[in-house]
């Protein structure tokens with residue numbers, strides 16, 4: 001017998017496999033449309049605790065864990081919400097039009113070279129890339145890297161606050 005799509009309320013056949021966990025031991029079964037949506041948002045860090053996510057990222061980025069766990073907690077919560085909303089059919093992929101963004105948010109997006117439609121996930125991903133590039137511990141030109149890193153970190157703080165308000 002053919003299993004139905006695991007997405008809530010979907011009656012199509014679940015013919016596409018999508019990994020539930022990063023060790024690929026368990027799978028969801030979705031119809032093509034829902035598998036595509038799910039895969040688009042698939043997160044390598046699924047099912048890791050916030051501390052594990054952060055420790056792994058820090059090891060990859062700096063070779064050793066740093067102290068602040070807030071970033072990872074926000075990330076993991078964001079991902080858990082996405083999965084929950086996705087499975088209950090509440091995730092809207094067509095975003096409602098945004099209201100005009102406050103000036104500091106616009107500057108922060110510009111600093112991180114992100115479009116006005118960027119999400120917190122986009123900001124986190126960009127922050128990680130840039131933080132890796134400009135972290136004073138890993139950069140060649142330590143003085144200018146420190147300045148740039150401070151700007152990037154400040155911009156990301158602004159975006160986290162902005163997205164957190166919703």
Ligand SMILES: [Zn+2]
Pocket residue numbers: 005006007010011012030031032033034
């Ligand atoms: Zn479906």
